Amino acid sequence: MRDLPPDDIALAGEYVLGTLPLSERQAVTRRIASDADFAREVARWEAHLDPLAEEVMPVSPPRRVWAEIEARALGVPERAPSGLWRWLAGASAISAAFLGAILWLGEPLMPAQGRMWVSDMVSEDGAVRLAALYNEKTGEMRVSMGGAAPAPERDFELWLIAGDAAPVSLGVMPRRGQAAMPIPADLRQVIANATLAITEEPRGGAPAGVATGPLVAKAELRRI
Amino acid sequence: MTAQSTDLGALLARTALRDRAAFSALYSAHGAKLFGICLRLLQDRAEAEDALQDVFVKVWMNADRYVPEVASPAAWLNTVARNLCIDRLRARKTGGVEAEVLEALPSLEPTPEAEAIRASDGRRIEDCMGKLEGVRAEAVRRAYVEGESYLELAERFEVPLNTMRSWLRRSLISLRECLGDA
Numbered sequence: 189m190r191d192l193p194p195d196d197i198a199l200a201g202e203y204v205l206g207t208l209p210l211s212e213r214q215a216v217t218r219r220i221a222s223d224a225d226f227a228r229e230v231a232r233w234e235a236h237l238d239p240l241a242e243e244v245m246p247v248s249p250p251r252r253v254w255a256e257i258e259a260r261a262l263g264v265p266e267r268a269p270s271g272l273w274r275w276l277a278g279a280s281a282i283s284a285a286f287l288g289a290i291l292w293l294g295e296p297l298m299p300a301q302g303r304m305w306v307s308d309m310v311s312e313d314g315a316v317r318l319a320a321l322y323n324e325k326t327g328e329m330r331v332s333m334g335g336a337a338p339a340p341e342r343d344f345e346l347w348l349i350a351g352d353a354a355p356v357s358l359g360v361m362p363r364r365g366q367a368a369m370p371i372p373a374d375l376r377q378v379i380a381n382a383t384l385a386i387t388e389e390p391r392g393g394a395p396a397g398v399a400t401g402p403l404v405a406k407a408e409l410r411r412i
Numbered sequence: 413m414t415a416q417s418t419d420l421g422a423l424l425a426r427t428a429l430r431d432r433a434a435f436s437a438l439y440s441a442h443g444a445k446l447f448g449i450c451l452r453l454l455q456d457r458a459e460a461e462d463a464l465q466d467v468f469v470k471v472w473m474n475a476d477r478y479v480p481e482v483a484s485p486a487a488w489l490n491t492v493a494r495n496l497c498i499d500r501l502r503a504r505k506t507g508g509v510e511a512e513v514l515e516a517l518p519s520l521e522p523t524p525e526a527e528a529i530r531a532s533d534g535r536r537i538e539d540c541m542g543k544l545e546g547v548r549a550e551a552v553r554r555a556y557v558e559g560e561s562y563l564e565l566a567e568r569f570e571v572p573l574n575t576m577r578s579w580l581r582r583s584l585i586s587l588r589e590c591l592g593d594a
Contacts, residue, residue: 194540194585197583197584197585197586197588198581198585200582201584201585201587201588202580202584203556204556205556205584206453206494206498206501206502206555206559207554207560207561207565207577207580208502209502209561210502210503212497213498219585228575231482231483231590233588234483234487234491235482235483235484235487236537236587236588237535237537237556238484238486238491239485239538240492240537240541240552240553240556240557241490241494241556241557242448243557244445244448244449244452245448245559246444246445246447246448247444247447247448247451247462248444248447249443249444249447249461250461252442252461253447253461253464253465254436254439254443256470257439257464257465257469258445260465260469261468261469261473262432262435262472272503273445273471287497300435307540325481326479326480326481338592344514363577364428366429367429368425368428368429370562385529407574
């Protein structure tokens with residue numbers, strides 16, 4: 189990270205205040221997309237100035253507004269989520285380098301992006317595919333289910349296996365689609381190079397916190 | 413973090429996962445605040461309704477871009493709304509003249525005021541605003557809350573356009589030094 193010159197700090201502040209004329213505002217918008225330090229400064233201003241909005245009283249919008257939002261946002265087919273996620277959902281054997289490329293091309297520039305770890309779990313018959321992406325900075329793991337769902341009375345459960353320690357449950361997987369799982373602070377230390385595994389458990393997960401079902405798939409977390 | 417911001421955070425996270433019920437609850441919880449912000453900035457009910465729709469469509473599309481440690485969920489939502497309304501405002505009030513006059517950027521030297529503020533330990537925006545000269549704090553507030561442009565501010569405070577911009581930029585530098593890097 190470099191220190192921004194005062195002119196840039198002021199420019200970021202002007203952008204957040206909203207005083208810039210349109211052409212300059214658009215130029216700043218482009219810069220935010222390409223200059224991470226500047227984007228971070230804009231984010232700081234946004235956070236610092238937000239309390240000024242406290243004086244603005246809420247006003248109930250008329251009902252028709254929500255109806256319109258529903259029609260526009262929910263009525264249309266879903267936007268494919270960012271390319272990465274759609275891709276992860278179908279991922280089976282991806283080269284780390286390729287996945288890395290997709291990550292950087294497909295994801296918006298995020299000032300808080302930390303180191304990322306990925307695990308692609310595929311069952312032996314290839315029917316169940318699960319991808320997990322862990323962001324070291326946020327401590328959040330995002331998982332994406334692809335392929336076959338578990339039997340109706342069963343759930344897939346995700347486990348973290350670090351070294352010789354007993355597997356620790358990270359939670360029950362969604363039956364399909366994506367989920368975000370925050371990783372508890374005490375596990376973040378061991379997550380690098382750990383192995384993720386999924387087992388098939390009774391609905392709601394292993395009753396005693398110990399895996400009971402068959403192992404479906406496992407894979408190491410790899411840094412990308 | 414307040415209970416309310418935790419709730420909004422959870423709703424936002426579920427919205428990112430395409431949970432329609434969570435999206436609807438997010439609208440119920442924070443839609444009125446965002447409508448208030450849009451009304452205040454745009455000063456036009458029909459346009460504010462329109463903007464609020466755009467805001468929530470955008471939130472639905474981009475909820476996965478919310479990064480918890482950068483902003484509170486409420487601040488992120490407020491920012492989406494403000495950005496959208498200010499884009500509309502500036503597109504509406506295209507001051508061709510304003511853009512030209514403002515092109516020559518006054519450069520920024522440290523001011524005694526900035527030094528004084530750095531020495532204080534005030535960290536919150538209210539404290540830091542309180543350390544600005546009254547009219548300068550008022551200019552910052554009017555820009556942020558009412559969405560006033562440099563042209564409008566210059567008229568209100570009866571100073572030339574570029575003087576207004578110098579003022580405001582200096583105020584921002586002073587504020588920023590007072591607020592710190594957090």
